[in-house]
Amino acid sequence: MDAPLTMTFTDPASIVKALDIQSGSTIADFGCGAGFFSFEFAKRVGSDGKVHALDVLPASLEAVTSGAKTMNLQNVVPKRVNLERENGSGLSPQSVDWVILKDILFQNQKKDIILKEALRILKAGGHMLVMEWNTTDTFVGPDAGIRVSPDELKNLMASLGLTIEKELPVGGYHYAFVIKK
Numbered sequence: 001m002d003a004p005l006t007m008t009f010t011d012p013a014s015i016v017k018a019l020d021i022q023s024g025s026t027i028a029d030f031g032c033g034a035g036f037f038s039f040e041f042a043k044r045v046g047s048d049g050k051v052h053a054l055d056v057l058p059a060s061l062e063a064v065t066s067g068a069k070t071m072n073l074q075n076v077v078p079k080r081v082n083l084e085r086e087n088g089s090g091l092s093p094q095s096v097d098w099v100i101l102k103d104i105l106f107q108n109q110k111k112d113i114i115l116k117e118a119l120r121i122l123k124a125g126g127h128m129l130v131m132e133w134n135t136t137d138t139f140v141g142p143d144a145g146i147r148v149s150p151d152e153l154k155n156l157m158a159s160l161g162l163t164i165e166k167e168l169p170v171g172g173y174h175y176a177f178v179i180k181k
Contacts (some may be wrong), residue, residue, distance in 0.1 A: 010102075010131070015135045016145070020170060024048040025097040028121060030083055031055055031104035035064035035076070036058045042073045052096070054089055057149065059169040083117055084110040091121045098102045098122075102131040103174075105156075105170065115160055117130065122181045129168070131176035138173060150175055 016037070016080040021027075023046045029038045032053040042051045053064045053076055061078040067164040082088050083104070099118040105111045118128055133147045148156075157164060157179060 010087070010174050012037045015131075015168065015170055015176070016040040016044050017127075019098075019099060019127075019156075026050045026052070026095065027053045027098045027100060028054060028089060028091060028096045028118075029100045030089070030118065031101065031107075032064060032078075033060050033103075035060075035067050036076075037100055037102055038064060038076055039067060039071060039073060041098070042068070042069065042076045045075065047075060049075055051076045052091060054081045054083065056080065056082055083114045086113065086117070087120070088113070088117050089121055092179045093120055094123045094126075096121050096123065097126050099126070100131075101128060103133065105130070105153070106146050107134055111139070111156060112159070119160065119162075119181060124181060126181045127165070128179040128181070129176060130179060131168075131170055131174050134173060134175055139154060150177075153177065 013158045021044050025045045026049060027041045027045060029051060032055045034040045035053055038051050038053040055061055058080060061080055074135050081090060098123055132153060135147045135149045162179050164177045165180045168178055170176040
């Protein structure tokens with residue numbers, strides 16, 4: 001009998017610590033929400049780095065602005081964007097070292113456009129962290145029917161010519177892949 005999967009929430013600090021992110025790096029946090037990951041990445045890249053906190057919801061960006069100010073993180077740049085449009089981030093081609101996509105694909109119809117935008121702005125040799133909800137129906141999170149399975153995500157990556165560099169343990173409610181361009 002298999003041991004039960006431990007159901008824990010993701011800890012942004014421990015996830016960022018597990019990634020090879022250099023001081024001075026530029027990060028784009030797609031669908032940043034309230035900024036929990038943006039803030040941890042901002043601490044990691046330091047004052048010479050930058051985190052573009054991108055979201056479509058003004059309330060999310062207000063929370064990011066407030067949180068960054070409270071934490072004295074001057075390297076977080078909130079920006080309202082529509083990532084389901086071509087060039088939706090508004091960032092320059094090959095301008096970022098990392099793109100973070102946490103819990104964004106399940107809630108969007110145009111997953112391929114979002115991933116193509118991530119590739120467009122990612123530098124050669126750059127990385128993406130893609131984190132989504134496990135497909136097991138749980139008492140938290142979105143309906144299991146709209147979640148993106150690991151196999152579906154692998155197929156999306158393969159269709160764009162990408163391979164998964166490694167799987168990252170991020171807690172029982174989520175799974176995550178690191179992809180290198």
